[in-house]
Amino acid sequence: MTQAMRRPPGLDDGPVYLDYNATTPxxxxxxxxAMPFWTGQFGNPSSAHPYAWEPRKALGTARAQVADLIGARPEEIVFTGSGSEANLLALRGAVLAAGAHLVVQATEHPSVLETARALERLHGTRVTVLPVDHHGLVTQxxxxxALRTDADRTVVSIMAANNETGALQPVTELAELAHRHGALVHCDAAQACGKVPVDVGRLGVDLLTVVGHKVYAPRGVAAxxxxDGVALEPVVxxxxxxxGLRAGTENVALAVAFGTAARLAAxxxxxxxxxxLRDELHHRLDAALPGRVRLNGPAPAGRRLPNTLNISIDGTxxxxVLEAAPAIAASTGSACHSGVHTGSxxxxxxxxxxERALAALRLSLGRWTTRADIETAVGALVTAVSGGR
Structure with a gap:
């Protein structure tokens, strides 16, 4: 591996990392x-003296780099502390500023669904949750x-890509439909950015979330x-x-990290x-466990994120499975509460x-995944399913 693409040291001694959708190294x-802005370049970018000059310039560069990743203009980028906060700013901000009807879909990230529930509970917002088909996709x-008889201004939120199955929603078509009804459209593109091309002009959205730790920047920064012209109630x-939408002295180091990561991703x-690599992993598991591997999500490769494989293995x-496969680090689709597992x-x-939901495994690949990692993962999973460690 070249010096430019050297591995993060945290990957050297641990299990094969197949959880890039959770966070990236x-x-x-x-x-x-980012390092200089944690040490020498410590000035507040809003100050007027020389200590502010480099931080202010770096903040502007980072804003432009994030904008370039998604086809936006720098002045349209608002830095936040997380993707969840960006989603909160988008939905709460738009509903309180412009409308009383919020439309979300059933497989959104919890930060969207819980924001919708809070707006319904605290502000009386009318919320519609759209169903998805068996591929996890919203239909026109x-x-x-949901829009046909609506007299209120509506805010629609449709994620670009699902974090569990990798399903790519038809955002462009749905946004066009929503705009014909006068709605405002938000898209949570946290999982899509850096994996597939994302362009706000092509998608036709008014608001879009992008997250640093999904594109190899540190946690704690998003945008x-x-x-231009969309009114939002501030989040801070x-x-x-x-x-004026998110007050507080900017974390220049994290913004620079995010901007650099965005440039590399672009x-x-x-x-x-x-x-x-994803398809090799799928095909080899399918061959080793014939008739037992079920794909969760759209079957056509072009309708899923290129790095994401969500499968259920019958009888598991x-x-x-993951407890019996310590050579890999991945996720399931289940949650555990007081020792009881529930499906995704x-x-x-x-x-x-x-049964299928409880059997689900999410295997997500990334920048440093190799064919050797795929071989290790296949061996570990097949051995675990066969009853040995």
């Missing part, structure tokens, strides 16, 4: 770019039914694209930073390489049964 190039008919009130999406429980709400919304 920080790219060493990203860490190096479902959205049209919301706010199309105060000194007027970030267009230069090399690497979708073809990840698709080939996902958490038990995403898979339930797709109409999959409880």
């Amino acid at each position: 920080v790219d060493p190039r990203v860490a190096e770019a 008919e479902a959205l049209a039914a 919301l694209f706010v199309r 009130y105060g000194g007027g930073q970030e267009r 230069e090399d999406v690497a979708a073809d390489r990840l698709t080939a 429980r996902g958490h038990e 709400p995403v898979l339930a919304a797709m109409g999959l049964g409880a």
Whole structure:
């Protein structure tokens, strides 16, 4: 591996990492770019003296780099502390500023669904939750039914890609339909950015969330694209930073890290390489466990994220398989409460049964995944399913 693409040291001694959808390792190039702003370049970018000059310039560069990743203009980028906060700013901000009807879909990230529930509970917002089909996709008919008789200004939130199954929603078509009804459209693109091309103009959205730790930047930084002219209620009130929508002295080091990661992602999406590795993993598991491997999500490769494989293996429980496969680090679709595992709400919304949901494994690949990692993963999973460690 070249010096430019050297592995983060945290990957060297642990199990094979197949949980890139949960978080990505920080790219060493990203860490190096940010380091000066944790040490020497410490000034507040809003100050008027020389200590502010470099931080202010770096903040502007980072904003432009994030904007370039998604086809936006720098002044349309608002930095936040997380993707969940960006989603909160988008939905709460738009509903309180412009409308009383919020439309979300059933497999959104919890930060969207819980924000919708809070707006309903605290502000009396009318909320419509759209169903998905067995692939996890929203249909135009479902959205049209929610919009057809609406007298209120509506805010629609449709994620670009599902974090569990990798399902790619038809955002462009849904946004066009929503706009014909006068709605405002938000898209949570946290999982899509850096894996597939994301362009706010092509998608036709008014608000879009992008997250640093999904593109090899540190946790604690994200951004919301706010199309010029869209009014939002601020998420943090105060000194007027970030267009007055998110007050507080900016974390320049994290912004620089995010900007650098965005630039690297724009230069090399690497979708073809990840698709080939993902499909090799799927095909080898299917061959080793004939008739037992069930794909959760759209079957056509182009309708899923190139790095994401969500499968259920008949006769297993996902958490038990991973416990018996310590050579890999991955996720299941289940949640554990007081020792009782429950299936993923995403898979339930797709109409999959409880047994299949409890068997689900999410295997997500990334920048440093190799063919040797795929071989290790296949061996570990097959051995675990066969009853040995």
